[in-house]
Amino acid sequence: MSETLAVELVGITKRFPGVIANQDVNLDVRDGEIHAICGENGAGKSTLMKILYGMQPADEGTMKVNGELVNFHSPKDAIARGVGMVHQHFMLADNLTVLENVILGAEPGHGAIDFAEARRHLDEVGEAYGLTIDPNDLVETLEVGERQRVEIIKVLFRGAKILILDEPTAVLVPQEVEELFRNMRELKAQGHTIIFIDHKLDEVLEIADRITVLRRGKTVATVEPSEVTTHDLAELMVGSELPSPETRESTVTDHVVLEVRGLTVDAADGSPRVRGVDLTVHRGEIVGIAGVEGNGQGELVEAILGIAPVSAGTLLLEGEDITKWSVRQRREAGFGYVPEDRHRRGMLLASPLWENTMLGQQSRVPFVKGGLWIDKKAARERSSMVVSDFDVRTPSIDVPAKALSGGNQQKLIIGREMSADIRVLIAAHPTRGIDVGAQAAVWESLRTARSQGLATLLISADLDELIGLSDRLLVMLRGAFTAELDPAEATPRILGGYMTGAVTESGQG
Amino acid sequence: MIKRIGYALAAPTIAAVVAILLSAVVLLINGSDPVVALQAVIEHGTQLETNIEALNRASALYLSAIAVAIGFRMSLFNIGVEGQYVLGAFMAAAVGAQISLPPVLHVLVIILTAMAVGAVWSGIAGVMKVTRNIHEVISTIMLNVIGVAGIVSYLLSRWKVEDANLDTKLADIPASGWMPSLNTWVELFTRDIKRVQLHGFVLVAVAVGIGYHLLINKTRLGFDLRATGANPLAAEASGVPPKRTIIVAMLLSGAVAGLVGLGQLLGVDHNYNLRFAQMLGFAGIAVALLGRNNAWGIAFAAYLFGWLERASGVLAIKGDAPREIVTIMIGVIILSAVIAFAVVERRRLADMVRQAAAATQEAPS
Numbered sequence: 001m002s003e004t005l006a007v008e009l010v011g012i013t014k015r016f017p018g019v020i021a022n023q024d025v026n027l028d029v030r031d032g033e034i035h036a037i038c039g040e041n042g043a044g045k046s047t048l049m050k051i052l053y054g055m056q057p058a059d060e061g062t063m064k065v066n067g068e069l070v071n072f073h074s075p076k077d078a079i080a081r082g083v084g085m086v087h088q089h090f091m092l093a094d095n096l097t098v099l100e101n102v103i104l105g106a107e108p109g110h111g112a113i114d115f116a117e118a119r120r121h122l123d124e125v126g127e128a129y130g131l132t133i134d135p136n137d138l139v140e141t142l143e144v145g146e147r148q149r150v151e152i153i154k155v156l157f158r159g160a161k162i163l164i165l166d167e168p169t170a171v172l173v174p175q176e177v178e179e180l181f182r183n184m185r186e187l188k189a190q191g192h193t194i195i196f197i198d199h200k201l202d203e204v205l206e207i208a209d210r211i212t213v214l215r216r217g218k219t220v221a222t223v224e225p226s227e228v229t230t231h232d233l234a235e236l237m238v239g240s241e242l243p244s245p246e247t248r249e250s251t252v253t254d255h256v257v258l259e260v261r262g263l264t265v266d267a268a269d270g271s272p273r274v275r276g277v278d279l280t281v282h283r284g285e286i287v288g289i290a291g292v293e294g295n296g297q298g299e300l301v302e303a304i305l306g307i308a309p310v311s312a313g314t315l316l317l318e319g320e321d322i323t324k325w326s327v328r329q330r331r332e333a334g335f336g337y338v339p340e341d342r343h344r345r346g347m348l349l350a351s352p353l354w355e356n357t358m359l360g361q362q363s364r365v366p367f368v369k370g371g372l373w374i375d376k377k378a379a380r381e382r383s384s385m386v387v388s389d390f391d392v393r394t395p396s397i398d399v400p401a402k403a404l405s406g407g408n409q410q411k412l413i414i415g416r417e418m419s420a421d422i423r424v425l426i427a428a429h430p431t432r433g434i435d436v437g438a439q440a441a442v443w444e445s446l447r448t449a450r451s452q453g454l455a456t457l458l459i460s461a462d463l464d465e466l467i468g469l470s471d472r473l474l475v476m477l478r479g480a481f482t483a484e485l486d487p488a489e490a491t492p493r494i495l496g497g498y499m500t501g502a503v504t505e506s507g508q509g
Numbered sequence: 510m511i512k513r514i515g516y517a518l519a520a521p522t523i524a525a526v527v528a529i530l531l532s533a534v535v536l537l538i539n540g541s542d543p544v545v546a547l548q549a550v551i552e553h554g555t556q557l558e559t560n561i562e563a564l565n566r567a568s569a570l571y572l573s574a575i576a577v578a579i580g581f582r583m584s585l586f587n588i589g590v591e592g593q594y595v596l597g598a599f600m601a602a603a604v605g606a607q608i609s610l611p612p613v614l615h616v617l618v619i620i621l622t623a624m625a626v627g628a629v630w631s632g633i634a635g636v637m638k639v640t641r642n643i644h645e646v647i648s649t650i651m652l653n654v655i656g657v658a659g660i661v662s663y664l665l666s667r668w669k670v671e672d673a674n675l676d677t678k679l680a681d682i683p684a685s686g687w688m689p690s691l692n693t694w695v696e697l698f699t700r701d702i703k704r705v706q707l708h709g710f711v712l713v714a715v716a717v718g719i720g721y722h723l724l725i726n727k728t729r730l731g732f733d734l735r736a737t738g739a740n741p742l743a744a745e746a747s748g749v750p751p752k753r754t755i756i757v758a759m760l761l762s763g764a765v766a767g768l769v770g771l772g773q774l775l776g777v778d779h780n781y782n783l784r785f786a787q788m789l790g791f792a793g794i795a796v797a798l799l800g801r802n803n804a805w806g807i808a809f810a811a812y813l814f815g816w817l818e819r820a821s822g823v824l825a826i827k828g829d830a831p832r833e834i835v836t837i838m839i840g841v842i843i844l845s846a847v848i849a850f851a852v853v854e855r856r857r858l859a860d861m862v863r864q865a866a867a868a869t870q871e872a873p874s
Binding site: 359360394 | 729732
């Protein structure tokens with residue numbers, strides 16, 4: 001490792017209305033190293049990387065790439081200097097082939113695309129990187145890990161020597177993470193510099209040469225993995241001890257609240273997404289569902305809630321057949337829902353908090369009076385209660401929901417569902433994209449509700465969260481439950497094996 | 510609190526100033542003296558009769574805009590108010606002329622007929638959207654053509670009666686189906702009114718405005734409508750039945766649309782004729798936009814439109830400027846208002862985000 005600096009950021013400051021995303025941030029990345037950027041959500045990692053990639057201008061500070069002062073106005077400028085970025089959310093066209101996706105926006109040839117030249121160049125890059133995908137495959141047929149490789153190759157194809165990877169492991173199961181790390185080491189061996197964002201600390205310690213920690217928009221420290229433990233890193237990130245999602249003693253009863261029998265859900269095109277699954281959730285129990293995204297968890301949740309039509313099977317709520325009930329009937333019977341995507345399914349972003357507190361419960365007391373009218377006073381009281389009980393940080397209950405940070409929005413959603421009179425809670429990724437403090441608060445709420453007898457179905461991509469909170473774990477693969485595990489014996493590795501189908505279970509389930 | 514009032518007043522003030530300045534520029538380009546023109550408009554516009562005519566016009570625009578706003582509130586773009594009100598008024602006039610009932614009841618039947626016809630006409634678009642996923646903009650535009658150019662024109666030629674002036678019209682509604690003018694009531698507070706009649710139907714517009722305000726802001730149905738407009742996916746997950754809500758919103762919108770032409774019909778003409786005011790449905794879209802779908806805002810916008818139309822007539826008469834200048838001015842006002850509101854809203858939101866961020870940092874963590 002040489003001492004030349006591939007990237008040198010000095011005194012970077014970036015302000016957004018009401019928020020300072022980066023404040024006097026310094027970052028040195030040596031040539032040919034793997035440099036991790038750690039920090040809680042909202043610590044300013046992504047903003048810093050967007051500045052480096054030319055997507056946003058810094059308000060103050062200077063940037064040097066390979067020792068030269070640069071001033072990027074767009075990603076194009078960054079790429080010209082050999083800086084490329086792979087975003088957390090893939091930007092691939094599903095109906096194009098791998099080759100077409102790679103050359104999209106950087107097509108060789110004048111006028112007509114020179115596919116032969118493109119193919120030759122891709123083979124070169126692919127060979128160097130160890131690409132095992134057929135360039136003529138359609139992207140829609142690829143697995144998540146493969147799509148990520150296409151994204152990385154896209155950046156390499158454009159000649160990037162410095163790669164920025166924004167939370168590359170967030171979407172991968174443990175086995176795929178290992179594959180990614182192998183590839184990253186390969187790239188490093190070829191002289192590439194990699195900057196990657198992550199907040200899974202054991203991963204960071206495994207792969208990084210050096211680690212820079214950000215907290216509240218400021219650089220806290222740059223350390224080497226040999227000097228620190230995950231515990232030290234966590235303390236650097238939050239300034240205090242990390243909470244854990246451990247559940248205490250079991251509160252499971254033998255009273256079945258929600259029962260799903262032979263549930264089948266078909267997509268709009270007729271293809272089956274959920275294939276005849278059986279599921280029971282007892283009072284006081286949290287049933288966790290693990291699975292790589294897109295294996296039918298979303299459809300299962302929507303069918304239980306009544307949004308997605310059921311093709312076959314029966315849903316029972318404490319013995320009563322609710323298969324044909326509308327969403328509203330189910331809500332009124334006591335279904336709580338924490339949606340996977342809070343902005344899409346969970347909030348009215350432009351509406352004030354007190355109206356958002358009603359959402360999902362607007363047809364029930366205390367929000368209605370006389371059957372027809374909205375009880376604004378009661379709604380506001382409930383909203384104030386949720387805000388104080390669930391520690392939603394807000395100047396008032398009259399601000400629009402979009403003024404709050406993600407963690408506070410999520411606390412509001414959890415709070416409004418929990419404070420309603422519910423029997424079943426369906427929580428999909430309840431801590432996705434929120435900071436550690438809010439995460440601990442959400443876990444605490446789920447545990448409290450469980451001890452008070454709530455039947456909870458928990459879907460999460462955070463395997464530690466699933467193992468820590470659940471009383472029972474189910475693994476969902478291609479629309480069916482392929483394994484049932486005792487969380488006391490499960491580890492993320494074991495779960496990962498079932499989730500990818502590498503390991504299969506016989507006899508149980 | 511002071512800040513809130515400041516934000517509320519900022520947009521209309523900015524819009525008014527910008528609109529007046531731009532209108533002056535338009536007048537200058539046209540070669541007229543903006544000061545003279547403005548004086549003439551104000552002089553004419555402050556007369557009682559002008560304002561009564563403006564109020565008549567405004568009440569029709571108000572109903573039209575409320576009909577549009579009901580759809581807007583849940584992101585339904587009912588462009589079909591035009592067809593719904595023309596068809597509704599035509600059918601109501603036809604029915605009203607054929608029946609004889611006691612005074613109040615007769616008027617009531619005419620009003621209900623217009624509402625029912627309007628609701629059926631918009632309901633068709635609602636059913637098409639729910640069952641076949643046909644966008645309401647397409648279907649309501651088609652229904653406008655079918656309703657106005659098709660059905661009304663055809664039936665008018667079939668059912669018309671000719672009077673001494675060879676006017677093409679439907680038969681007169683008997684006096685029991687008329688709505689009295691409000692002139693005597695207004696005259697209690699002002700001087701005698703010359704020439705013009707204040708439509709009794711203005712009161713219906715007021716009642717609809719109150720009803721709209723209560724429905725949208727105070728009822729469960731209103732919350733469901735607003736939630737669907739703000740975020741249809743979240744509304745669905747919260748238990749709002751999407752299809753039923755679309756149908757209900759379209760029916761309500763169409764029913765209110767049916768009322769738009771009745772002020773003229775019940776108060777002045779007492780029959781459907783070729784002078785029946787058209788294009789109010791499209792103007793209602795602009796009024797609803799300017800009024801930001803708010804019962805008070807729409808009232809203000811409707812009166813502004815009505816007043817500008819009436820007060821500006823003097824420009825053409827006195828030869829200071831062509832009447833079309835007013836159309837340009839109205840366009841300028843809408844644009845200024847929409848932009849001013851967007852700018853102020855952005856500032857207000859940024860302010861709230863700042864407050865929320867401050868609250869997060871002050872609280873102990």
